[in-house]
Amino acid sequence: MASASALNPKSNYHIRSISLPSKPHPLFQQCEDHLLRIAASDASSSSSYSSSSISQKLSGLLDLHNCLNELFQLPLTQEAFVREQNEKWVDELLDGSLRLLDVCTAAKDALIHTKECAREIQSIMRRRRGGKSGFTNEVRKYLASRKVVKKAVCKALGTLRTSQKKSTFSSTNKDNVTVALIGVLREVEAVSLTVFESLLSFISGAKSASKMRGWSFVSKLMLTKKVGCEEDKTEINEFADVDAALSSLVCQETSNSDSMVDSENVQSELQQLEMCSQDLEEGLECLFRRLIKNRVSLLNTLSN
Template sequence: MASSPLNPKSHSRSNSLPSRPHPLILNCNEQLESLRASNETSSSSSLRHKVGGLQDLIECVEKLIQLPLTQDVLVHEHQEKWVDELLDGSLRLLDVCTAAKDALLHTKECTRELQSMIRRKRGGEVELIAEVKKFLTSRKVVKKAISKALANLNGTSKNYNISSTTNKSHQTEALISILQEVEVATLSTFQSLLQFISGSTQSKANRWLSISQLIQPKRVACSLAADESEFALVDAALQSFIFTKTCKFEDINNLQNHLEKMESCIQDFEEGLEFLFRRLIKIRVSLLNVLNH
């Protein structure tokens, strides 16, 4: 049995015994399965859990890419299509992560402006309604950017296929498979987060069939019961505020509560995305360094 870059002692094993994947590959698989098994609901707590699970998975992949034995496979297979797909995928992940970070930042800035006006009670009813309208306009900008990001993701992923691993070692097949599945899982999680930020929901619970099945976000419902997203609740509260055109204490207090909950949610997701963004950059740099030397 020919030796494998990820299993240099495999030549001493019987041909009838398959080589066991490297422990880091097994660990990545465990993290991936844990992420897949996470709650599929669109609540903020569920998404926080998923982002946390994704952090563990990406951290594991970073270690896997740094493994000398993995780098040997990349060098040996550098002309294979799956390596090009891996590089393209690493850039796609950074693009989607950046889109989510930008959406959160823009929403946070507008949230703080509105909160500041409410707390300081600057102006009267007309000024407050004008600020609310300004916030809703900014939300439309965010939703449009998210819709575009998801449409681009769907378009670039239509031809995503698991690369053929014919005549490759068991270890190499395992490495290729886990790296591709990690991209699918990461994109799926980012998609869920983007839709959550936009205040939309996804019609299919199973997001793991294929990245080619990504769907466009739906229109945001104006009912508070239509979506548990803190972003959707704020949108609904703002729409109600504009519709009633009143500045009653209970309405303002209700709006403040929703804004505070959304701001807390933004803070958590920003921290998670910043962690992921740094790790994804390191992974891409490592890939480029290995393949360019």
């Protein structure tokens, strides 16, 4: 019998002292590999917080949940779910799947709303309808809408941070496969929530990455990994850049300043924001569909 940590020398499960079958199914190992890759991505992007790094994490998260779906299809996994369907951890898993869907929806809504507002501002800038005053009023509307988005993001982040508190469970009378399954599922949820936290913070306009929290078995990797390129990099946040540029336009009119904000530069930043939002939205849509399929698969197993 091998310990849980024997599955991966870098593993650091809370349940590492409990034995696993001598030949665990390869999908357990694959899930761990995906978790490690997301952790490595977070470590390597710590000095460069950009839409591309967020997209990379979302892509890694999709791969992880695709692998999890395969794990759900295994007979030994389905048998474990059926045996344990009345246990607290199964209810927690179902609640967690809903939390992930809710936060994914909140992020999509924030992206769609911001993207549509950015398109409207670009259209107005091209036509300059209503003159300077009319344009400034539209900019104020955009900035007001961003405040609404940021408020919604703050609420979602608060919910996320509360849900990241892990509950404990008793391993008494549980077979090794069930214990290993619970460990993997809790790691997947924790990692998913922290990726979503980074995404939401980015959408709100934060220019520094939220460090991955709540990871148990990848914590050693995060503490010991040396990032090859540690020189300072310019942090680009398309949301924050547009907020700042449009705020400058409003201040310019209010103060009757002679200085002019470069409208071409503002248009360029708006275009970058639109492309960034579209890219993140597409990644979220794929992930959202996978999360729904995984939940349906789990519910079907429990109902049989």
